[in-house]
Amino acid sequence: MKILIVEDERPTSTFLKRGLTEEGYSVDTAETATEADEMVFVNRYDLVILDVMLPGADGLTLCRRWRERGMSCPVLLLTGRDAVRDRVAGLDAGADDYLVKPFAFEELLARLRALLRRRTGELFEQELVVGPLTLDHSRREVKCRGEVLDITPREYSILEVLMQRVGQVVSRTLLWESVWETQSEPNSNVVDVNVGYLRKKLGDDSSMIKTIRGAGYRLEAHPDGN
């Protein structure tokens, strides 16, 4: 899950990034409206956390512009204003949710989960099941045949992307873009290494992840055909 934080208060964005990264999200940050505009245009994000008061342009204008351009990813607004009028303006500008500063980090996490769930159309479904694998969004854990797998947040994210596209070929680029921060050094080898770790942790079910030569990976629910 890849998230963009648009926030000009340095400590806020630093600690948001730290907290979210520790939760297994890959996080990019932007400080100005122009920067955010470019990043949204170039990269694919699962969610944008947007501060309303930004130097350059305000968050509402930015959000409205993105919506006009057809960007569909959920936007969570952060703001210091809590009047009903401001909330309405925020939601009318195309934001999906609204959080008033200073907010509790736990609440932010819960809202992120809700927004991401809504995006993938799972609405109330907490779990994603493929063959023997069960992925629990709220607890961010994966069970294989009832056993909780000890996997890193990155591995979790890789598995999430694969499970959402079960039976389809997922390119290394897509995995890279969905799981790693944009600012980090692009290195397709890292993807392979992490998929390798993941296979190892799956043990007997490692054959579920098939390597498609020259294309990427594919997750199969019943690799043995039964």
Place this chain on the structure above:
Amino acid sequence: MSFRGRLTYAFFFFGAIFLIFPILVFYHQVKASMSQTLDDALRSVARAELASAFDSPDEEPHIHESSSPLLLSLDSGLHELAWILNPQGKVVAKTGDLKEQEILDLRDQLPNPSSEGSFVTVSMQGSSYRLLVARLSHRGGDYLEVFGLSREPLLERLNSLKKQAGSMFLGALLLLLLAARRLSVRLTEPLTSLATELEGLDPAAQKALSLRTMPSDRELKVLYNSVNSVLKRLDYVLEAQKHFVSDTSHEIRAPLTNLRLALEVCLRKERSAQDYREVLEVCEQEVSRLVHLAERLLTLSRLDSDQLAFSIQDTDLVRLVNDAVELVGERLEQRKLAIRLTSPSEVVLQCDPGAVRQIVDNLLENSLRYAPEGSTVAICLESHQEEVVFSIENGGSQLSAEQVERVFERFFRGDESRQRETGGAGLGLSIVKGLVGAHKGKVGVERLDGDRIRFWFSLPR
């Protein structure tokens, strides 16, 4: 009683007075002219009678009675009567329908009538008569001839005239009442509509406060325009207050968010001592940011409510400025800045040293924030007869002409993103303005050539 009611009453009252005056004058003129006509007629009749009173063969006095009544411009004829008294006071001739006992003795009323004749009004036979009494000398004796004309038709005419005038006057009064009412409504209408419109104004509404209608009358336009300009000022104050509240809330929320986020994220799992240290350092910064903000807000609110107590004493401003400059020495070195101070050797002024130091500190802070690395900040202290002027000049300003005008407003920041790094909330200069104002001084700012800008304040001696 309402203003409108009083106005109606006044219009009606004065209107009625102006109306009744010409009516009375007209009535009396008509009455006088009619009386004059009657007298003229009486005199001409009398003249003819006098000329022919003794023309009979026996030279006995007699009266020529005409058979038809005298016709004047009145509706019915005028009844005539006449009699003649001989020198002994005996009636020697009279008109036919006049009875002996009805004849009046006029000697009391007119003891000495002339030969031309004198007029007198009397009541005879139950009606009013106008009499002409003339003295006539005949054969050495003074005869008294009396001629009379009935005044009844004249009185009737005057009566009907009175009635007509009266009813016309009443009608006019009714019209006057309507007109007065109309006029007072017209006069008070702008007041009422102004009051209604003012009442309908909602300071909480988003729109700017102003009267939406504009009358076409010049005087009312002036009134509406001045009301509008008052409203505009009120609007500005309300708007500034709204901004102040929202800016304050933003300035408080930002450090609180940072604190809460840093602490909550930090406490989610075990961390290294180095990590904790880092988080604590951030928290310390944010807390001092809050403390700084609280102090400045407190100063501002005390300035607003005149609660700042000053201890006025003789203060050497040169030393004060030098002390302030000394304290920023480290920052000057870091950014390779130089300060050039021009001042007399001593400037002593009666003022509050703490407050003036705060003014100088804030201005210095502001200049150092923007001065580009390696540049010089010029401070100048001038002592004049009536005032002391402090000015500070630095480069690196990117304020536009409009921004310069707003620079003393609360929470004003020339460039949002740059200020975040330096940590100013945009309150320093508004505190400067408040403190200088409290010392009855003046404060100002000028854009100079290039990117240089000069802030100054003056304090009266």
